Amino acid sequence: MIRRIPSARERGIPDATVARLPVYLRALNGLAERGTATVSSEDLALAAGVNSAKLRKDLSHLGSYGTRGVGYDVQYLIYQISRELGLTQDWAVAIVGVGNLGRALANYGGFVSRGFRVAGLLDADPGVVGDRIAGLVVEHIDGLESVILNRGVSIVVIATPAAAAQQVADRVIAAGVTSILNFAPVVLTVPDGVDVRKVDLSIELQILAFHEQRKVTGGAMLPEDWAGEVG
Amino acid sequence: MIRRIPSARERGIPDATVARLPVYLRALNGLAERGTATVSSEDLALAAGVNSAKLRKDLSHLGSYGTRGVGYDVQYLIYQISRELGLTQDWAVAIVGVGNLGRALANYGGFVSRGFRVAGLLDADPGVVGDRIAGLVVEHIDGLESVILNRGVSIVVIATPAAAAQQVADRVIAAGVTSILNFAPVVLTVPDGVDVRKVDLSIELQILAFHEQRKVTGGAMLPEDWAGEVG
DNA sequence: GCCTGTGAATAAATTCACAGCG
DNA sequence: CGCTGTGAATTTATTCACAGGC
Numbered sequence: 308m309i310r311r312i313p314s315a316r317e318r319g320i321p322d323a324t325v326a327r328l329p330v331y332l333r334a335l336n337g338l339a340e341r342g343t344a345t346v347s348s349e350d351l352a353l354a355a356g357v358n359s360a361k362l363r364k365d366l367s368h369l370g371s372y373g374t375r376g377v378g379y380d381v382q383y384l385i386y387q388i389s390r391e392l393g394l395t396q397d398w399a400v401a402i403v404g405v406g407n408l409g410r411a412l413a414n415y416g417g418f419v420s421r422g423f424r425v426a427g428l429l430d431a432d433p434g435v436v437g438d439r440i441a442g443l444v445v446e447h448i449d450g451l452e453s454v455i456l457n458r459g460v461s462i463v464v465i466a467t468p469a470a471a472a473q474q475v476a477d478r479v480i481a482a483g484v485t486s487i488l489n490f491a492p493v494v495l496t497v498p499d500g501v502d503v504r505k506v507d508l509s510i511e512l513q514i515l516a517f518h519e520q521r522k523v524t525g526g527a528m529l530p531e532d533w534a535g536e537v538g
Numbered sequence: 539m540i541r542r543i544p545s546a547r548e549r550g551i552p553d554a555t556v557a558r559l560p561v562y563l564r565a566l567n568g569l570a571e572r573g574t575a576t577v578s579s580e581d582l583a584l585a586a587g588v589n590s591a592k593l594r595k596d597l598s599h600l601g602s603y604g605t606r607g608v609g610y611d612v613q614y615l616i617y618q619i620s621r622e623l624g625l626t627q628d629w630a631v632a633i634v635g636v637g638n639l640g641r642a643l644a645n646y647g648g649f650v651s652r653g654f655r656v657a658g659l660l661d662a663d664p665g666v667v668g669d670r671i672a673g674l675v676v677e678h679i680d681g682l683e684s685v686i687l688n689r690g691v692s693i694v695v696i697a698t699p700a701a702a703a704q705q706v707a708d709r710v711i712a713a714g715v716t717s718i719l720n721f722a723p724v725v726l727t728v729p730d731g732v733d734v735r736k737v738d739l740s741i742e743l744q745i746l747a748f749h750e751q752r753k754v755t756g757g758a759m760l761p762e763d764w765a766g767e768v769g
Numbered sequence: 770g771c772c773t774g775t776g777a778a779t780a781a782a783t784t785c786a787c788a789g790c791g
Numbered sequence: 792c793g794c795t796g797t798g799a800a801t802t803t804a805t806t807c808a809c810a811g812g813c
Binding site for chain 1: 556560623638743746751
């Protein structure tokens with residue numbers, strides 16, 4: 308029997324809320340850097356790009372961390388959200404595929420500053436193995452399993468070409484990894500209990516194109532759009 | 539108060555559907571490469587990682603492009619989705635900020651293959667200006683407005699450090715751009731009518747950490763989680 | 770008076786389940 | 792029959808609006 312991943316909701320935290328917590332966290336860190344001690348839901352919502360009712364509802368799922376008539380203590384809220392997201396602990400991450408994207412990820416400050424430690428860089432290309440990137444030496448993909456096991460890697464980032472991604476996923480899953488962040492433009496097939504999240508660099512661009520296209524036509528309906536629809 | 543004109547659902551394709559169309563497109567391209575001519579909603583849904591009812595509902599917003607008892611013609615559906623997303627036309631894109639991420643984006647095949655043409659690479663760093671990347675010479679940020687105007691750039695990708703992003707956004711908006719894809723970890727403030735989409739490389743990782751954390755504790759609540767909660 | 774926290778209302782998205790066409 | 796397309800039912804998310812604490 309495969310162990311089921313409890314959904315966020317079982318703790319009373321909707322998925323949509325979980326997806327926004329990192330955004331709030333970033334906004335809060337920005338405020339903290341500027342020395343702000345307290346912030347209202349209105350101002351934090353503005354900084355995060357959401358509306359204030361949504362923000363309050365989201366935060367209410369974590370607990371009552373605000374003060375009526377005052378707002379939220381920035382540092383305290385940072386701590387609470389971080390704890391909720393699991394960022395108060397250290398996560399060892401391995402990045403597989405050290406092309407342009409893998410390098411960008413390895414150097415990305417946003418990972419390190421949020422409790423993620425890059426514990427390994429791996430690639431299949433002998434021309435890349437041995438390179439020093441972000442303080443780490445790129446290792447050969449042959450050592451994937453030992454890197455995972457010996458360094459306590461619990462999250463693997465796949466930044467390989469599409470063709471290699473499934474194979475890498477299969478190997479890391481066999482090695483016990485249950486959380487994968489996939490940048491390769493392919494849908495990974497994984498067993499139940501493994502959590503895959505996907506970032507496709509071109510999807511957002513395609514969504515933009517969709518909206519841009521509509522602006523160009525001024526929102527007018529084309530004749531072909533009328534088919535079968537009556538008000 | 540009388541509700542005015544929900545007359546037609548018009549061509550109001552739900553946002554959630556628009557966000558999935560690129561995923562279907564990718565799955566379809568995969569099928570096409572393997573020579574598949576026709577696919578059922580069940581199989582396409584599997585390849586795309588969604589359930590089949592959702593897929594059918596999504597496609598129904600575009601029109602009736604399937605055949606009952608048979609399925610969907612792969613090539614025809616690729617064309618229809620591409621057209622709907624505006625990918626049958628050529629979009630000139632400028633990438634501002636040519637660090638690791640900017641380079642990764644410039645070299646990313648997924649852009650070019652989907653109707654996006656990188657028409658300019660710009661950076662403020664004189665040490666980078668003049669570099670040749672993906673067949674383009676990096677230009678100085680001073681030329682931003684002229685690149686946009688002279689090359690018909692309609693979408694700008696911001697891959698600068700956080701501190702520079704808002705300024706870049708202001709400039710490209712002043713130059714007439716209304717679609718921005720922002721990779722900088724900052725919330726951009728833009729006027730109405732400007733469409734900003736954001737990709738934060740660390741957000742998905744944080745969401746993974748949230749779920750991974752709950753696996754580790756087996757879904758059990760930690761003592762600190764009880765605060766103020768009665769269930 | 771100000772601002773949070775939250776039930777209630779509304780809207781959006783998903784899923785069900787089946788009529789109906791090929 | 793098989794599979795699409797789609798109303799209806801259900802679930803999830805957002806927004807409203809205000810009670811209630813500071």
